Amino acid sequence: MITKEKVCHVPAMTEEDKFKLLEDVIIEYEKKESNLIQILHMAQAIFGYLPPDVQSFIADRMGLSVSKVNSVLTFYTFFTTKPKGKYSVSVCLGTACYVRGGKEVLNKLKEVLGLEVGSTTEDRLFSLSVMRCIGSCGLAPAMTINGKVYKQVTPSKIQRILGMLK
Ligand code: FES
Structure with a gap:
């Protein structure tokens, strides 16, 4: 199989x-x-x-x-017709994450990566998406990069998190 x-x-x-x-x-x-x-x-x-x-x-x-x-x-939102980046960054915008700053985290990622949601950087390194609750509400706001969960993310942590990937 x-x-x-x-x-x-x-x-x-x-x-x-x-x-x-x-x-x-x-x-x-x-x-x-x-x-x-x-x-x-x-x-x-x-x-x-x-x-x-x-x-x-x-x-x-x-x-x-x-x-x-x-x-x-x-x-179905899990299918995509556009190529994804090497690093697939996804921000949780479920209720808990949203009220604790998920939107600001997303805005910072948009600014740093120069991306809109659903797009990929020209060098195919990063793609950006949003998602619903991933079960880490107690440590919101959360985001994932290639499935790895990052908790209690703030806009000021974004540069460092992305910098560790390159
Ligand atoms: S709402 Fe984001 S982890 Fe639950």
Whole structure:
């Protein structure tokens, strides 16, 4: 069984290899429309995002329209059609984080990175997003970088946190 964990840990693949692997995934999921979400998850794990050529490939191999594939992936916020940066920064804007300064943390990140939410720096180093509660409300505001949780973040800590990554 091809799993998301396996494809995430495959060393650098060529574009051709990626499409071959995606084809194997689609076959393994029996080209069933009911498996489209799982296939999109796998495709995102393989390519990092879901650009138009990947959407077309999936639609073609599954016998679906591109608009059908596109409408499913745009419905769910965890799918992205834009490439993500090496560091995916996400700020929690759940209620606890919001009232304790999450918005100010987000504004500082926008200023420092020169990014709007949903975009990626030109050097593909950072991408910025927002999310709902991640269960760290007691130590709000929180943010994550590639899934690692940073708690009690303040705008003044942002430069140091980002600086440690480079
Ligand atoms: S609201 Fe941000 S961790 Fe709960």
